[in-house]
Structures are given as structure tokens and as C-alpha cells.
Amino acid sequence: MGHSDRLATLKVAPVECRRFKRMERDGERIEITISSRFENIELVQVIAEHLCENAGLDEDGSHWIGMAVREAVANAIKHGNKLDVRKKVNATFQLHDSELQIHISDEGEGFDPDAIGDPLNPQNLMKTSGRGIFYMKTFMDRVQYQFQPGGGTSLVMTKNLAKGSGLASSKI
Amino acid sequence: MKATSKTVDGVEVIKLDGKITIGSGDQQLREIITTALNQGKNKILLEMSGVTTIDSSGIGELVGSYTTVTNRGGKLKLLHLPAKLNELLHVTQLITVFEVYENEQEAVKSF
Numbered sequence: 001m002g003h004s005d006r007l008a009t010l011k012v013a014p015v016e017c018r019r020f021k022r023m024e025r026d027g028e029r030i031e032i033t034i035s036s037r038f039e040n041i042e043l044v045q046v047i048a049e050h051l052c053e054n055a056g057l058d059e060d061g062s063h064w065i066g067m068a069v070r071e072a073v074a075n076a077i078k079h080g081n082k083l084d085v086r087k088k089v090n091a092t093f094q095l096h097d098s099e100l101q102i103h104i105s106d107e108g109e110g111f112d113p114d115a116i117g118d119p120l121n122p123q124n125l126m127k128t129s130g131r132g133i134f135y136m137k138t139f140m141d142r143v144q145y146q147f148q149p150g151g152g153t154s155l156v157m158t159k160n161l162a163k164g165s166g167l168a169s170s171k172i
Numbered sequence: 173m174k175a176t177s178k179t180v181d182g183v184e185v186i187k188l189d190g191k192i193t194i195g196s197g198d199q200q201l202r203e204i205i206t207t208a209l210n211q212g213k214n215k216i217l218l219e220m221s222g223v224t225t226i227d228s229s230g231i232g233e234l235v236g237s238y239t240t241v242t243n244r245g246g247k248l249k250l251l252h253l254p255a256k257l258n259e260l261l262h263v264t265q266l267i268t269v270f271e272v273y274e275n276e277q278e279a280v281k282s283f
Contacts, residue, residue, distance in 0.1 A: 041194070
């Protein structure tokens with residue numbers, strides 16, 4: 001496999017405080033495109049955590065949002081692109097006032113989110129899978145899937161950083 | 173993920189360090205548990221203090237390990253949960269499934 005397959009493409013790269021402050025002002029986006037490899041998940045997770053910390057969210061809150069991003073990217077790689085390294089996963093981060101919007105898209109065929117059982121249902125409690133979307137819904141304010149007519153799944157997650165911690169325990 | 177084990181009064185105490193995440197630590201955990209069971213060690217205490225990250229696949233693998241060990245007539249318990257893993261087990265209600273200990277001696281005695 002080619003070296004380029006292994007590399008993630010940072011379209012807007014350095015995640016640093018000054019850039020993020022500017023992003024707060026004008027809604028500038030940070031975008032990263034990765035090939036469908038599990039080892040690339042952490043790149044996207046780290047960007048999410050840095051953005052949150054730079055925006056003033058505490059370490060725990062940043063961690064939980066990073067976890068939601070990890071789950072979203074893992075799903076896109078595994079269930080969306082089915083581990084095909086030629087297919088890409090794209091992630092964009094945008095902050096409007098205190099609301100962080102995260103957009104994760106893949107090149108897969110889509111799925112029915114409603115077909116995934118509630119992991120808190122006693123019948124599902126001991127299942128070894130099916131908790132990823134639950135995590136995202138727990139850690140974020142809003143999680144919405146969109147399926148493109150020509151293929152590809154888009155996931156939009158939002159979180160109001162002004163609310164503090166990412167663990168929305170009150171939803172449970 | 174790294175795993176080191178010792179036997180204390182017939183209980184296999186396995187210390188996990190690092191990440192239990194999709195594509196790496198989750199598969200390793202399965203192999204560690206399978207190896208222990210194949211060696212006849214079915215009283216297993218997982219020492220979790222060194223686990224830095226666990227995702228839904230890692231949690232799924234913990235659940236799978238619990239089921240596998242139980243089905244083989246053994247017991248799997250947890251020791252020294254990091255705060256974030258403790259929160260995740262509460263959020264997923266799996267805290268009702270696992271026996272969790274803060275003291276190794278007490279955990280070993282409980283088998």
C-alpha cells in the first residue's frame with residue numbers, strides 16, 4: 001500500500017490557541033480527512049479535545065467530547081467505509097459562539113440508526129456491541145444522521161461548550 | 173495495551189495498562205482472557221488503574237470477557253477503576269453487572 005494511504009490530510013492544520021480564538025470570531029472551520037484505518041481515529045479525537053480545551057472547557061468535558069468523536073469516526077471507518085482504506089472519513093469542527101458543531105462523513109452505504117437497540121434495555125445489556133451511538137448521544141447535546149442519495153453518511157453532532165462537562169448524565 | 177499477571181491465592185490478577193480501544197486493546201483483552209482460561213485460570217481479577225482510554229469496543233470486550241469467563245464456570249471481577257471508566261460503567265448501567273473492588277486483598281478473598 002502506498003505511503004499516502006497511511007497519511008491523514010490536514011486541510012487546516014495547526015491546532016493552536018490563537019487560531020482557535022480567530023475561529024471563535026469568524027466561524028473558521030478546522031477540517032481533517034483520514035483514510036479508513038483505526039490508527040487514524042486518535043488524530044481526530046485529539047483535535048476535538050484540543051479545540052475544547054482551548055475554548056475553555058475543562059479536561060473532563062473535553063475528554064467526553066473527544067470520546068464522542070472517537071465513536072463517530074470508528075463507526076464511519078468500520079460500519080460506513082467497512083475498513084476500505086481507499087475510502088475517506090472527513091471531520092470538520094466549527095464553533096459558533098459557544099456551540100461546537102462537529103460534522104463526520106464517510107463514503108459508506110448508510111444504515112438505519114433506529115435499528116440499533118437501546119443498550120440500556122436489559123435484553124441488550126450484555127451485548128458486546130451497539131454502544132457507540134449511545135455514547136455520542138450521552139456526551140453531546142444533539143446527534144443527527146443524514147444519508148446522501150448517492151451514498152455516504154453524514155453525522156452532525158453539536159455541543160454547547162458553555163454548559164460545561166460533556167457527560168450529560170441528566171439525559172440518562 | 174500492556175498486560176502483566178500474577179497469581180495470588182489462586183486468583184489470576186491481570187494488570188492492564190494503556191488503551192482498550194477498537195482495533196488494538198480490545199482484541200488483546202480477548203486474547204489475554206482466552207489464554208488464562210486455556211491455562212485453567214478462571215478466577216480473574218482485572219486491575220484497571222493503568223487503563224488510560226476505553227471506548228465502546230473496549231467496554232464491549234469487557235462485557236464479552238465477563239460472559240466468556242462466567243460460561244466457563246469462572247468469575248471475572250474488576251479492581252481499581254479509573255474515574256472515567258467508573259463513570260462509563262455507570263452511564264451504561266454495566267456497574268450493576270461487574271463486581272468492583274478498591275482493595276486487592278479484599279477482591280482476592282471474594283472469589
